[in-house]
Amino acid sequence: MVSAVSTDVSSAQPAAASESLIEIRDVHYSVGGRSIFSGLNLSIPRGRITALMGPSGTGKTTLLRLVTGQIKPTRGEILFDGINVSTLKTRELYALRRRMGMLFQNGALLTDMSVFENVAFPLREHTDLPECLIRNIVLTKLQAVGLRGAAQLMPAELSGGMNRRVALARTMATDPEVLIYDEPFTGLDPISMGMIVRLVRHMNAALGITSIVVSHDVHELSGLSDTSYIIAGGKVAAAGKLNELKGHQSEIVNQFLNGLPDGPVPFHYPAADYQQQLLADSE
Amino acid sequence: MKIVRELADSAGDFTAAVGGVTLFLGRLLGQIPAALLRPSLIVAQVHNTGALSLVIIMTCALFVGAVLGLLGYDTLLRFGSEDALGTVGALGLVKELGPVVTALLYAGRAGTALASELGLMRATDQLTAIEMMAVDPMRRVVAPRFIGGVIAMPLLTVVFIAIGIFGVQLVGVQNFGVDSASFWSQMRASVELNDIAEGVIKGCVFGLACNLIAVYEGYNAIPTAEGVGRATTRTVVISAVLTLMLDYMITAVML
Numbered sequence: 001m002v003s004a005v006s007t008d009v010s011s012a013q014p015a016a017a018s019e020s021l022i023e024i025r026d027v028h029y030s031v032g033g034r035s036i037f038s039g040l041n042l043s044i045p046r047g048r049i050t051a052l053m054g055p056s057g058t059g060k061t062t063l064l065r066l067v068t069g070q071i072k073p074t075r076g077e078i079l080f081d082g083i084n085v086s087t088l089k090t091r092e093l094y095a096l097r098r099r100m101g102m103l104f105q106n107g108a109l110l111t112d113m114s115v116f117e118n119v120a121f122p123l124r125e126h127t128d129l130p131e132c133l134i135r136n137i138v139l140t141k142l143q144a145v146g147l148r149g150a151a152q153l154m155p156a157e158l159s160g161g162m163n164r165r166v167a168l169a170r171t172m173a174t175d176p177e178v179l180i181y182d183e184p185f186t187g188l189d190p191i192s193m194g195m196i197v198r199l200v201r202h203m204n205a206a207l208g209i210t211s212i213v214v215s216h217d218v219h220e221l222s223g224l225s226d227t228s229y230i231i232a233g234g235k236v237a238a239a240g241k242l243n244e245l246k247g248h249q250s251e252i253v254n255q256f257l258n259g260l261p262d263g264p265v266p267f268h269y270p271a272a273d274y275q276q277q278l279l280a281d282s283e
Numbered sequence: 284m285k286i287v288r289e290l291a292d293s294a295g296d297f298t299a300a301v302g303g304v305t306l307f308l309g310r311l312l313g314q315i316p317a318a319l320l321r322p323s324l325i326v327a328q329v330h331n332t333g334a335l336s337l338v339i340i341m342t343c344a345l346f347v348g349a350v351l352g353l354l355g356y357d358t359l360l361r362f363g364s365e366d367a368l369g370t371v372g373a374l375g376l377v378k379e380l381g382p383v384v385t386a387l388l389y390a391g392r393a394g395t396a397l398a399s400e401l402g403l404m405r406a407t408d409q410l411t412a413i414e415m416m417a418v419d420p421m422r423r424v425v426a427p428r429f430i431g432g433v434i435a436m437p438l439l440t441v442v443f444i445a446i447g448i449f450g451v452q453l454v455g456v457q458n459f460g461v462d463s464a465s466f467w468s469q470m471r472a473s474v475e476l477n478d479i480a481e482g483v484i485k486g487c488v489f490g491l492a493c494n495l496i497a498v499y500e501g502y503n504a505i506p507t508a509e510g511v512g513r514a515t516t517r518t519v520v521i522s523a524v525l526t527l528m529l530d531y532m533i534t535a536v537m538l
């Protein structure tokens with residue numbers, strides 16, 4: 001099913017030779033008159049784990065929405081395996097999305113279905129597999145994330161970490177080539193976090209899935225990612241192995257990686273002069 | 284001057300809203316054939332919305348019918364024609380009270396549930412997640428709910444009318460001693476096919492309107508707790524106003 005889709009859409013270019021799966025070239029994007037990206041360039045290597053980092057509000061989620069074709073850039077192009085994502089028609093875009101899997105921060109499980117039905121959802125929607133085969137696939141995927149025993153629970157009965165693991169199993173059900181994780185570690189206890197880190201690594205190592213991890217957890221990522229991009233000010237501020245970036249000359253990169261409270265990202269939100277405002281208010 | 288500008292602004296808002304609903308309806312109608320191929324999803328939604336509203340519809344119908352019995356008997360007695368109570372009750376319920384009150388109750392119970400469910404799915408990224416799984420949420424989530432509601436509402440209207448007539452009968456025949464035979468025979472003799480058609484048309488039109496508003500507001504809710512709350516409120520308010528406006532138009536046309 002997936003292979004039929006890829007020959008269909010990617011006929012424009014024989015893509016197998018290329019090193020990188022996703023290419024972002026000179027992307028500009030603005031929303032509500034505010035510029036989020038101004039000339040963003042980066043490439044996601046095939047079969048590796050790439051980290052996208054940066055301060056909150058810098059546009060990491062927006063970048064993922066651009067890559068998955070939910071929004072279109074005002075300028076520049078986004079190539080997925082040689083296919084320009086932003087020029088696709090809806091049907092072609094849906095075909096392309098079957099090669100991607102995306103994990104949302106809160107899991108985004110369908111709340112009116114059990115864990116089992118959630119994982120079965122993409123299979124039921126896209127295939128005519130017999131029930132027994134669906135059952136086998138679902139149980140295999142749940143076993144891989146350690147939640148086969150939770151198959152009959154409803155999403156509301158799961159903890160935050162379990163929610164994300166079920167979402168991962170659901171994403172894996174259709175065997176995507178790329179997995180995109182949006183802040184997978186946020187709000188998790190250390191044990192759940194360790195489980196997710198292990199799963200991200202496993203999916204990449206055992207199945208060769210290209211992985212994109214958005215996070216600002218410098219510590220977890222330094223052991224996980226092959227390459228990292230730090231995005232700030234609408235551009236890539238630094239790129240490379242995370243350990244080597246620690247001594248980066250750019251101030252913003254330094255502030256981010258070392259967690260300094262003040263720097264290019266100021267401690268104070270822009271405001272009028274403090275003294276003047278106090279005096280003015282007391283009058 | 285300020286008033287003129289405000290009027291112009293709200294006229295602009297209104298036009299934009301109507302345009303938005305129309306575009307949404309177009310997308311929705313495009314997905315309906317595909318959604319009809321999966322009747323199990325629709326049946327589940329008919330059950331959901333129907334079961335949700337059934338008890339409240341039945342309770343209210345009984346009381347509306349009983350009040351109609353009291354007032355109808357009191358009025359008809361002044362003309363010495365209490366035997367016509369069956370006719371008055373049935374016509375009132377079939378042509379007006381049944382469809383309208385059902386629509387208002389439906390909007391308050393099932394419409395709000397629909398809007399907040401979709402709004403919450405939007406706010407918790409469920410709709411985006413479905414899109415990311417290469418499934419159109421319009422086809423898989425919105426269309427079955429819309430069709431289910433559109434089927435459920437005329438059925439609920441019929442239930443309301445039946446129970447309402449029972450309520451009229453309870454007060455008129457059991458309580459005031461109107462002759463049972465003439466109550467039913469007068470009703471059967473004077474309620475015409477036209478009257479029933481008016482009730483059916485109203486039930487269907489209100490069903491389309493209320494369910495469209497509910498899924499539109501829910502699907503386009505601002506993805507925050509506040510946004511979902513607003514969508515729910517707007518569903519009730521707009522459904523009620525629209526129902527009564529449409530009611531006037533249909534009544535005028537069918538008179």
Ligand SMILES: Nc1ncnc2c1ncn2[C@@H]1O[C@H](COP(=O)(O)OP(=O)(O)O)[C@@H](O)[C@H]1O
Nearest residue numbers: 031032036054055056057058059060061062063
């Ligand atoms: N639909 C939108 N309307 C207005 N502003 C938006 C919208 N989406 C994102 N933004 C703004 O874009 C910026 C980047 O958002 P986001 O990509 O979510 O950041 P990150 O994921 O890096 O924290 C934020 O400052 C946010 O306020």
Ligand SMILES: [Mg+2]
Nearest residue numbers: 060061062183
């Ligand atoms: Mg984000």
